[in-house]
Amino acid sequence: MIKESASEPRSLKIENLDSDLVVVGGGLSGLCAAIAAARNGLKVVLIQDRPVLGGNASSEVRLWVLGATSHGGNNNRWAREGGIINELLLENQFRNPGGNPVIFDSILQDWADREDNLTLLVNTVVFHCESSDNQIRKVHGFNSQNSTMYHVTGSLFADSSGDGILVHLSGAAYRMGAEQAEEFDEPMAPGEDYGKLLGHSLYFYSKDVGHPVDYVAPELALKDVPALIPRYRSFKTSEHGCSLWWIEWGGRLDTIHQSEEIKIELQKIVYGVWNYIKNSGEFPEARNLALEWVGTIPGKRESRRGEGAYMLTQKDIVQQIPYSDSVSHGGWSIDLHPADGIYGQEQGCNQYHAKGIYGIPFRCMYSQNIRNLFLNGRLLSASHVAFGSTRVMATSSAVGQAIGTAAAVCKKHNALPHELPDSELMHTLKNRLSADGHYVPNFDALSHDNLVTEAKITVSSEYRLTGFEHSGGWKPLNESYGQLLPVTNSGDHLITVPCIASEPTELTIEIRVAEKPSNHTPERVVAEHKHTLTSGEQQISIPLQGEFASQYQFVCFKKNPLVSIGLSQDFAAGILTVKQGGLEKVSTKAKQDAPEGLGVDSFEFWVPERRPKGQNIAFQSATSLHSFSKQSLTKGALRPTALPNVWMAKPSDPYPNITLEWDKPVTAKTLTLNLDCDYDHPLESVQYRHHDRVMPLLAHQIRCFVNGQLYRQIHDNRMGVIRIELNPEEPLEKLGLSLRNSQGAPVAVFGIRIDE
Template identity: 65%
Template structure:
């Protein structure tokens, strides 16, 4: 029993918390920042103004998580973001085969709850910042659910709030809207006609209940849909949620202070659209559909963008500029939308892709004038044009891991983010990020702080690629098809073919101009093969002009011809077909308007399993292997395929593969880390997509770890890319042995190993 006598005005309950890092915003970018910092030993407070974490990926909004892979609809091979967001996506693939956004919520909550160093405050809104000169000292926040005021003091702060509340309150420099083309020499900068901001979207789900359901629209629902929405012909009764992302509006308004007005208009549109689908008579297939869910919170795209020491611009994306401090990557198209949204006469978006993934510099991840403030998510320091690519969630999540790791290093070294960007410090940040499975472009992930470099490495076998068995039938050449093979190559291969009539098949050899890209723009050779009706084979002389990069063996479209396929799956090998992907608004070729500052090129995209298979082939005349998946790859290079597979793979018949490390003298080590192949080429959208595999087939799934002959770890059912094994604490070790198996029948493969 609590009795409060009459009194004067009372103060709210107040709680004071101190942390090394205060993260404002619990979307994916803020969540990944908090987890990364906590894993590096920092004490973190994560503040979220909503009841759940995840932001646009949560069940409140239900947008799929996506980034550089762009649904697999661009030429960015093996480009999925690594690290923490990759962990979440791989776990979601296993737990959430139906693509349920509520399950996504639980996985994100699990990942945060595992970290003892994180204090989570949900339903808590930051509204004030206390400053000490050009440093944030404390923020004030209020939770209306528990009636509590929080005073959060920190050494470092990260604004991951999307709308930049802490950027605004702290006095950090920011901008809102589109720059003139002249400011950063950006031909893609939109004029007033296209508009300066991207709008909000509101999503909905429908459900087939198996019997007719009528629908009576609310009075506020939009009328005259056919008249007011020029794209009404694109509505389909079967589409829902993010498939109608272009139900967008608000780009002509202040997307922060007029957000409620934007939401009200979007509600009118959504309920009006559903009324049109149910009652116009144009969609008889909608008879049994009911409106199951409509979001109450719009998915926001753009508002404030903070200014860092560097502002990314169009050139950084299109030309893939190699900044010394690039510590993360992106690859989504420059995806700009008309500010009038669904009411525009224009298409829903205007997407232009680069020929490959690009780097994101650390200087764009902290404020240029508030010395202890990190910025990420939609607040990344970028122009409106560059923001069109960097804004997507998986890219923002990877940036979140980068700043969380950076904050922990700043704390340990007692330096500012600007000082961490200097050459004497940035290498250590790259090393820590790479050690945790995050991809740092053009960086040797294993060359620093790795005790394994001092040991003698031995493996039970190495796969020598002499061919792929023809055991998966035939692939009709209804479109140009290409098999990527790692170079350098100077071999001849034999490929099985089947013709239903006498015909001629053209095969081209192509390379990317840039070794790490996968856009086959450079013609190396062209061959024509006369085919007789029936089954046969063709001998193709391969040459990559001595270059250590992927060669595209292109089989050009011919409706009378099929090539043999293989059921084999092999790290760093993929087949692609020429053509676009409707989901990302691409045609077969990107034709860039003159003067727009982007490139014209063909799209070559993979088909997802189980449809996508490798081309069967064999080498001729006992030649040397096309490629050896050698053990040396375990101690050098990127932890994913780039210009080559970068992998050790055991021989096809070595199902109990063994690797060992032996040091000349015993070493004291804490952890063995193995980096498995989780197929970074697969997009792994979090909701609405059904992925063929629940556990990636390339992964090492089970095994044992021995230290000086003693069993120290066993694992089975693995579904993650980075495996940590604790070693005997404080005890010197001379030999480590790993017995590894793939329970799905594929060769054992690893992309690297590290001992710390």
Template identity: 50%
Template sequence: MVLDKFNSVRMLNTDALQADFVIVGGGISGVCAAITAARQGLKVVLIQDRPVLGGNGSSEIRLWMLGATSHMGNNNRWAREGGVIDEIMVENTFRNPEGNPIIFDSVMLDKVVSEPNITLLLNTCVYEVKKSAGHKIESVRGFCSQNSTMYEVTAPLFCDASGDGVVGFLAGAPYRMGAESREEFGEKFAPAEDYGELLGHSLYFYTKDTGQPVKYVAPSYAMDVTKTVPRFRSFNAKEHGCKLWWVEYGGDLDTVHDTEQIKWELWKVIYGAWDYIKNSGKYPEAETMTLEWVGCIPGKRESRRFEGDYMLIQQDVIEQRHHEDAVSYGGWSIDLHPAAGVFGEESACNQWHSKGVYQIPYRCLYSRGIENLFFAGRIISVSHVAFGSTRVMATSAHSAQAVAVAAAMCLEENISPREVYSLGKVSELQKRLSRMGQYIPDMKIRDEENLVKKATLAASSEYHFKGFPADGEMQALDESVAQMIPLHKGDRLGKVKVGLFVSEETLLEVELRVSSKPFNHTPDVTLETKTVSLCQGKQQLELTFEAVMPEEQYVFLVFKKNPLVQLQYTKERITGVLSVFNTINEAVSNFGKQTPKEDIGIEEFEFWCPKRRPGGHNIAVQSEKDCYVFSVSNIDNGIDRPVQSPNAWVAELNDPAPALTVRWDSAVRIGKMSLFFDTDYDQPMETVQMTHPENQMPFCVEKYKIYDGEGRLVYEKTDNHQSINEFVFPEKLVTDEIKIVLEHPSDLIPAALFAVKCYE
């Protein structure tokens, strides 16, 4: 084709797209919102200004994704976020236990391109918003530098998941930038002026040992970190990637418009730090190491925060306030950083935890000023203090999923985002979220459309917990440890036994504790204390506890620290039963006990956390009484993970073919069916850098078969590793019975199932 090179009228290629729902921002939140919306039947356009998906979690920035689980360093048990974000994290762990950020990119991209309802625009930067009459967005315009194409995308609903809130900003949505005063919301942890109003950006680098000497000549712009970075001695040859989250800067600048300036300062620090490591002579182990990768895009923590009809504040987080319109939750600490970042003398962060997870209301997820605009990611409606917790990726993504389902409801009923709340539709939203595995704390969802609610349930066996066999190691009580045991309301623990080895005569203190809020897992209430004299040698300790459980909840059988005593452990594991330790995890400011030095509205309490596998075995406690908490009735109780109890049907380990039968009085028509398995919601599954000892969770049932009332095999799975298995029958299954036959995950772990859901 020959073009007239003298033609003076030349225009960029323009493409007009029409969608049901436009999501701007392809970070973790945008990805989860897009997939969720697409599965609700919406035609979605996902616009991302970078060449890869994932935002701060992508290979461009390489921050591990976390949320309420917080590196297993807090008291939030079984708190990993559910739904699509769980699906992605489980899949990444299955494919990528090594934490390779390039593989994680491919996992996210694979999930997005597998959805036919998603049109993905990469490398496309939104620069203009068109509004119709009133306060409504009509379309957005973006430019793709790679194909030199301008896109105009029109839709009835929009979601800003862009991090800096470009759509909300251009549309005129009310927003905030910087910290609120302590007086505005009564937040005692609101920072003083000298602490700074914003969290800064971070930039990471990766290193590699080549096995032979490597020379390094620093660029001219490398900074002398020994003169400029007070914590320069914290650099070392072993830590790289997001272990260096504290290499932060920009909290006292404009974190939107000064990003390039901030990036340059961080480059100067990184190249200067590597010069120090390589050439100072203090790190001989770095002789054969090279600088493999340095980030080009800083990881942003904070910029604009937009106003919804409700603004979450510190007290919502710490007091775990109840909201009738809760659709999500958080559990990361309130994590605020000094504005000076790496150049400051202060501690790199100030992390304060709540005693458990907290609810996030739906009213935080849409604009109070633009009637068809949702928010997802770090820009939702929260104060600066509460933002210190809600900003992390898994929490952001979990809320984004709620946005996507709400968008589907808006289109189905021709209502606005605000009207989902004002017209009393939130209970329907909560129900639809629960179907996709979206747990909402302190809320039991009743889904009467689930055909299982009308059925009779029976099982081939039910696990009667009387403790564990003493087939594991003896471990010294170098730190206090507790065995969590689930009990019904009104139950007593009664008589228990555990094996000990005592190196010399000593006293051992044993306590029985519970949480002050039964859905929490912070053992802050002591019911009974016993001090026993122990003689030297191997022995069996017998104790009787008479305290009556005030609620259905976990009791903590606490063995206080005593290095002269060894406890007997077991190899058996079971869904919803853990041992926890009063331990230290400095990565999340856990020093065994949280003790604020002044009244900043934060509670004092101890941390009791599990050990990561292959550690973390249960104590071989044996009970005189059966514990009937693994009943088949848990299958339809409305909670699909351990909370106050395991909430699972668990079969006896010696049951050769664990089977659950769902039986109706007359035939029903089943079009869709879901099974909810145990992928260990206590595992944080950090997406990059940290490695995991297994790629499949040991509690998860891998193989199962489903039969109808005539004994015909209607479905079979031989390679499951996901939390939720959802399948649609090509033709509706008409039957009065379904029988689900499971295989035990291993000889040491019995088969477990949280829920079965069937819909016409």
């Protein structure tokens, strides 16, 4: 029993914590920053003001995680963010095929709990910071659940809070709202009529319970939905959760200090919309639907943005400007929303895509005036227009990993963030990020400081691309359809493709390439072939252009409903098919028609179909188009870019293996394998049911041999990056890897890295 006598006023319990990095905000960007720093040896405190991790991706809000893949609805092939966010999404794909947001919560918690260097404080609100000499020294937080005050000191700080509480309290420069078009020469900058801020959204879930359910609306529910919501005809009983992202409001208000007022209005809208669906008589199919869940906190899109050493702008995204300090990437459209939201006459968003992904400079990731403060997640230094692309969670998560890793580089070398861009430490940062599976644009991830480059490499087999068997039925050309092919081997190549014509007709086939080799927008037609077809099954021959050996060629079969082409069930790493067309969630048309003077490009969308659709086109070639050789194991990117960049064993190879041998013994600490986890698939965290629980080309069984002895076995692998800690006390002369794929697809490896 505890019994306290009357006394003077009491103080709260106080805990003092010391760390190398303090991360304020436990959304995905903050979590990835904290994990990255902890894995790289820093003592980290992660302060989250909610009971769960994940922010807008958590079960409290339930927004899907997306980034550069853009639902697979643009031309950014193999663009999914790597590193820690990729681990989380691959694990979610396996554990949570139904897209349950509560299960995703548990995965995030598991990943945080694994890190011994990470101290997690949930339900803790930061309300004060102490600074000196333009550096933050300490933050103060309060946890209402355990009635404890936390005083947390650190060498470095990362504001991942979304609303920028640490940016605000520390005196860091920031912005809120849209710039004038003239400031950064951004034609997309909105005016007052459109609005300067993106609003909040509140989601709801419904469920078919198998019997009629009545609904009595609460008093706050919005009345007369058809009169107040111009787009009321867009509501469907088949959609709920973040599929109704356009239930948005608040862009005309202060999205920080008026957030509660915005939430109340959104609650009125949600309950009113559900009342309209259930009781208007317009939705008889809603008879058995029950309202299962309504969010209690809105998902925020925009508030403060930090000012860093550089501010990302519209041109950086559209022109894909490369910078020497680009350490992460983005690829979501420039996605701006009207401030009036659901009450406005405008469509819910205006999306304009670039022709490929863009790099994000490190200079956007730290404050221009607070010397030890990183700008993470929505706080990234970007104009309002550029923020329309960078704000999405997978992109923010990748930025978080870059920041957490940069913090480790700073700590190890006694540096501050602003000292990295113009020093050798930038190379150190890129190398470390690449080793951890994070994608750094335009960076050779394997050639530097890698013991594998000094070894003799032997592989059991190398796949040579000579065709795909006709084993997958027929594809009617109801839309134009294309096959991406790498044609790198010298000489003239002729492929033959099976087809069926229902009557005599002419089929047009175009060979296309992207203007920039690393893009996958097939904008340039380099050859056109017209084939006269007779009725019935036949073969057509297509010559391929040998002068484009440094990039993919698109073999495009133009729309002709009278013709079907043969398909294959064969897989190959870095090879896929696309169709010309839009995807409703991100582009309503098959072509982006940009208005004159808007500063964005017009081009066609050629997008993939999700498995089990999207099979490769059957073809045969007398010559090898491309060799998936062992040279890819030690150079290039760790994903397909301009070319596949991958070693792949022959499908007939029963026991694919790789052997590394050194002339002299070496000292090795860590082995990292980068496998093919299909970076083209978007892997949304909720709402989607993914066809595969494990990616088809992943090696599921891995055996590692050190100096001829079995050292480590991994079974049932589902991750794209495998790290094995070696014994530096044992000189390494020979290392062997035996790889198996239980799904029957060939084994593919993007690269091997061994660190001293």
